[in-house]
Amino acid sequence: MKKQPDYEKMSVYEQLLEGLKEGVAHARGELNLKTTTLPAAAPALSKTRVYAIRKKIGMSQAVFARYLNVPKKTLQSWEQGARTPKAGEARLLQVFEAAPEEIMKIMTFTVISGTAPKKATARQRAKLRA
Helix, strand or coil: CCCCCCHHHCCHHHHHHHHHHHHHHHHCCCCCCCCCCCCCCCCCCCHHHHHHHHHHHCCCHHHHHHHHCCCHHHHHHHHHCCCCCCHHHHHHHHHHHHCHHHHHHHHHCCCECCECCCCCCHHHHHHHHC
8 A cells, every 4th residue: 555645744846746646547547536525505595485494394483493593583584585594594494494303303302411401481482482
């Protein structure tokens, strides 16, 4: 097995030369290079799609916003078309759309620091339903 070159100790010229040699060897089938397939970018979500995801799951805006860890006003602005979800938020919405039961299960049964999540008080539950 050939020893990997230490690129940190090489000059820029030597790094380029080594890279070109590896590229030629790969093209000839003499070397397998590691390749990584990246996922597609998060989808751009319209207001109707955000609303449809929430309705499909059957949650109020307050509860769904809590699951997404965003303020209720933010969710409302997405559903009204005033704002669009950022990439991370859009990805989480995409996952919610594909596997809502799994996401709710993970978030409901997550154990933090060895303790189970606290149960909501009647007042907190009423506030979430609002």
